[in-house]
Amino acid sequence: MFKFIRNRILGAIGVLFAAVFAVFTILTYLPGxxxxxxxxxxxxxxxxxxxxxxxASPNLLTRYLRYMYNIITRFHFTSNFRHHDLSAxxxxxxxxxxxxxxLGFVFIVVFGIILGVIAAHKxxxxxxxxxxxxxxxxxxxxxxxxxxxxxxxxxxxLKLLPVFGYAKPVNFILPTVTxxxxxLANVIQICRFQVIEELNKPYVRNLQSRGQRESVILFRHAxxxxxxxxxSVIREMTATIFMSTFIAEWFYAIPGIGYYMIKAINSRxxxxxxxxxxxxxxxxxxxxIISDVVxxxxxxxxxxxxxGYSQDV
Amino acid sequence: xxRFLHNRVAxxxxxxxxxxxxxxxxxxxxxYSDYESLHLDQQYAPISLQHPFSTDNLGxxxxxxxxxxxxxxxxxxxxSTVLAVLFGTVIGTLSAYKGGLLDRxxxxxxxxxxxxxxxxxxxxxxxxxxxxKGYFSLAIAIAxxxxxxxxxxxxxxxxxxxxxxxxxxxxxxxDWYIITRHVMRNVYSTILVQFCSTYGAxxxxxxxxxxxxxxxxxPVPEWGRMVADYFHLIQSRGHLVSIPCLxxxxxxxxxxxITNGLRDALDPKEYQHE
Numbered sequence: 001m002f003k004f005i006r007n008r009i010l011g012a013i014g015v016l017f018a019a020v021f022a023v024f025t026i027l028t029y030l031p032g033x034x035x036x037x038x039x040x041x042x043x044x045x046x047x048x049x050x051x052x053x054x055x056a057s058p059n060l061l062t063r064y065l066r067y068m069y070n071i072i073t074r075f076h077f078t079s080n081f082r083h084h085d086l087s088a089x090x091x092x093x094x095x096x097x098x099x100x101x102x103l104g105f106v107f108i109v110v111f112g113i114i115l116g117v118i119a120a121h122k123x124x125x126x127x128x129x130x131x132x133x134x135x136x137x138x139x140x141x142x143x144x145x146x147x148x149x150x151x152x153x154x155x156x157x158l159k160l161l162p163v164f165g166y167a168k169p170v171n172f173i174l175p176t177v178t179x180x181x182x183x184l185a186n187v188i189q190i191c192r193f194q195v196i197e198e199l200n201k202p203y204v205r206n207l208q209s210r211g212q213r214e215s216v217i218l219f220r221h222a223x224x225x226x227x228x229x230x231x232s233v234i235r236e237m238t239a240t241i242f243m244s245t246f247i248a249e250w251f252y253a254i255p256g257i258g259y260y261m262i263k264a265i266n267s268r269x270x271x272x273x274x275x276x277x278x279x280x281x282x283x284x285x286x287x288x289i290i291s292d293v294v295x296x297x298x299x300x301x302x303x304x305x306x307x308g309y310s311q312d313v
Numbered sequence: 314x315x316r317f318l319h320n321r322v323a324x325x326x327x328x329x330x331x332x333x334x335x336x337x338x339x340x341x342x343x344x345y346s347d348y349e350s351l352h353l354d355q356q357y358a359p360i361s362l363q364h365p366f367s368t369d370n371l372g373x374x375x376x377x378x379x380x381x382x383x384x385x386x387x388x389x390x391x392x393s394t395v396l397a398v399l400f401g402t403v404i405g406t407l408s409a410y411k412g413g414l415l416d417r418x419x420x421x422x423x424x425x426x427x428x429x430x431x432x433x434x435x436x437x438x439x440x441x442x443x444x445x446k447g448y449f450s451l452a453i454a455i456a457x458x459x460x461x462x463x464x465x466x467x468x469x470x471x472x473x474x475x476x477x478x479x480x481x482x483x484x485x486x487x488d489w490y491i492i493t494r495h496v497m498r499n500v501y502s503t504i505l506v507q508f509c510s511t512y513g514a515x516x517x518x519x520x521x522x523x524x525x526x527x528x529x530x531x532p533v534p535e536w537g538r539m540v541a542d543y544f545h546l547i548q549s550r551g552h553l554v555s556i557p558c559l560x561x562x563x564x565x566x567x568x569x570x571i572t573n574g575l576r577d578a579l580d581p582k583e584y585q586h587e
Contacts, residue, residue, distance in 0.1 A: 015425055026441050140569040141562040142517040144524045144540065148547075148558050156548060236427075243430040243521075250525055262525050265436055273440075277433060284428055 008292045012285040017068065023277050024064050027270040071278060086275050089260070094279055096166060097256035101245050101283070103172060104179035108234065108241070112184050116191025116230070117223055121214075123196055131188060139185035143244045147178045147251040166254045178248040183237035190233045194226035228298050235291040238284055316578040323574020330567035333560070337383030345377040348534050357550065369553055370546060379560065382534035386523070387564065389450045389535075390515035396454035397515070398508045401461030406492060406500075408462070409469035419466070423459040431456035431518060436527060449529060453518050457511050468503040472496055502579035509575055513568035520561045536561050 074087075119131040138146065154174065155163045165171045198204065199222055207217050246258030253259070257276050264272035318324055352372035358364045366375040408419040426434065431453075438452035472478065473496070481491050523529055523537030536557045543553035 015428075019425065019429070023437060026437060136569060136573075137566065140513060140517075140565045142521050142524075142537070142565070144521060144537070145558045145562050148540065148554060151547070152551060152555065156551070239428055239430045243432055246430065246432060247521060247525070262527065265440075265527055268440075270440075273436070280430070280433070288428070 004296060005289070005293055009289055012289060016281050016285055019281055020068065020274075020278055021064055023274055024067065027274050028063075086272065090257070090275055090279060093255060093257050093260050096254055097245060097249070097258060097279075098283070100172070100175055100179055100248065100254065100256060101241065101287075103176045104183075104241055104245065105234075105287075107176050107180040108184045108187055108237075111180075112187030112234075113191055113223070113227075113230065116188045117195055117218055119188065119192040120195035120199065120222075121218055123192075128192075132192070135185035135188040137185075138181045139189070143178055143182060143247045144251055146181050147174070147248065150174050150177060151251075164253050166252075171252075175248040175252045175254060178251065179241060179244045182244055183234065183241050186233055186237060187230060191226060191230045194229050195222050198222035198225050228295070231291060231295050231298060235288060235295070238287050238291070242280060242284060317574055320574040320577065323570050323578075326567040326570035326574070330564060330571065333383070333564055333567070334387060337380050337387060340380040341377070341384065345374070345380055348373060348378045348381045349532050366552070366556060369543065370550070375553065375556070378534040378539065379536075379556065382536045382539055382557070383560065385446075385529060385533060386516060386519055386536040386561070389446060389529075390453070390512060390519045393450035393453040393457065393519075394508060394512040394515045396451065397457040397461050397511055398504065400454070401458045401507075402465050402504055404458075405462040405465030406469050406496065409466040410473060410488070410492060410496065416466075419462065423462050426456075427459040427463070432522065432525070432527070435518070435522060439527070446529065449519075449522075453515050453522075456518065457514055460514075461507055461511055464503060464507050465500065468500040469496055472499045475499075502575075506572060506576050506579065509568055509572040513565050513572065516561065516565050516568070 115131050115135075119128045122128050151163050151174070154161045161174055162168075162171055163174075195218070199217075204217060204222065207221060242258075245256070246262065248254070249256045249258040250262055257279050261273060261276035261280075263269075264276065350373070352368070355364075355368055355372040356370060358368040358372070360367050364374050364376065366379060369375050369378070404419060408416045434456040435449075435452040438455055439448055442448045442451070478491060478495055481495055486494075519535070520537030520540075523535040523539075524541050526538070526541055529535045529538055539557045540554055540561075543550070543557075547554045
């Protein structure tokens with residue numbers, strides 16, 4: 001298991017370096033920069049020379065390695081494009097994004113599994129149909145539509161929750177729902193499907209005939225087996241969750257990484273785009289590693305591989 | 314096909330979506346085509362035949378903007394879906410059929426791409442190539458391609474090991490013949506389902522990028538962009554925000570239902586126990 005996780009981490013770090021290098025190269029050789037819009041009159045020559053300088057020397061690879069070195073050793077985001085230090089800003093924004101994402105993940109895991117099990121337990125009834133229908137609706141509509149519906153219902157209609165702000169815990173209810181909706185719906189569907197599969201197997205009938213309680217069968221036996229595919233779905237949804245985080249930040253005006261990045265894109269601030277890309281890539285990789293570890297802990301096959309014997313010989 | 318038509322939900326979704334698409338094509342031809350001329354004296358005009366959805370804060374006819382916007386949202390997504398499915402099918406089939414180094418490169422590229430939020434991919438492609446409608450749909454196509462490639466590749470892999478493929482090889486048929494005659498016949502249902510689900514995802518991507526003001530720029534009425542443009546009016550004129558939202562949701566929901574219906578109809582053995 002440790003070998004597997006170590007390989008995953010090494011692979012992830014490799015992917016991180018490659019991805020950042022690709023973005024770094026593209027952004028370096030792009031035409032246009034914010035500096036062009038500075039009110040420097042008649043000194044285009046100077047700017048040209050500056051651009052020639054940052055493009056030519058030292059060479060691309062050296063600058064890339066220096067950039068990564070600064071990030072890794074000091075969490076220091078330098079920018080070739082805007083000569084001031086982004087670290088403090090990135091750090092405060094990262095906290096908010098991280099908070100929102102972790103809340104989203106917790107929400108997905110807790111509610112996805114509970115609702116999935118309930119739907120599977122009550123399969124065929126109106127509760128199941130309600131949960132399945134709602135999850136299909138949530139899975140297909142874009143996150144910002146959901147955010148608008150939520151704002152219309154809870155903020156303008158019922159006047160229960162605030163729309164904007166990020167100071168109080170109440171402010172995070174709607175963003176969390178928005179972040180998790182799409183992934184939550186997928187998790188519910190998969191969890192329901194898998195638990196139903198498990199409940200149709202013979203060992204469940206055996207347990208029932210022995211008079212085992214329903215809740216024990218559901219949670220200790222069926223859910224335990226159904227969790228493995230569910231976790232793998234959550235792992236596949238990581239990118240979607242980050243996508244929804246961007247939109248939730250933009251909609252609810254939470255100044256996180258996503259908000260910063262969209263602002264930077266609209267003003268062509270390449271240094272900030274690059275820094276945000278690095279942070280998001282690190283996030284995704286960390287979440288992937290965590291879900292790999294959880295996956296390993298859940299899957300007996302993985303554990304047995306570590307013990308040195310394999311069942312599928 | 315018959316099985317699809319017996320699925321009432323999917324059939325209803327297909328009819329609704331077709332009506333939506335047709336109205337976006339037809340109404341601009343019937344005179345509702347002037348989406349940008351301003352009439353500042355006619356702000357929020359009462360609902361009439363001329364202005365079925367009233368007018369916006371600049372006196373532009375909202376119904377016209379919705380219909381023309383539908384052309385952009387649904388049309389551009391369709392273009393990018395066609396591109397994604399076309400190239401995805403070619404790459405996925407070749408990669409699965411040929412195997413080897415090509416396969417490994419394609420698989421690892423797809424894995425890397427699908428781990429990144431698609432907004433990032435679209436942004437980088439747009440920043441690198443340029444900001445226009447063509448590049449925009451190309452960018453969405455590239456962002457959607459990994460999932461298409463992975464699905465098609467899996468389908469082709471499962472067909473490739475069947476006996477009739479080996480038989481065709483023994484008969485000395487060329488690879489081209491085998492792929493077009495045998496492999497494609499067996500994966501066409503997967504491609505069709507994949508086309509529908511990619512179309513839904515492309516509409517979502519298109520409207521999300523429009524909403525984030527990254528996609529199509531402002532005077533053009535793209536649905537997601539309209540939500541962003543009218544968002545400051547949500548308290549006083551809620552319908553200007555909720556109607557585009559509703560149109561996006563309805564079209565995506567319809568496509569999801571069509572996709573589910575198609576999947577059930579074309580692949581009955583996998584889903585029969587539900």
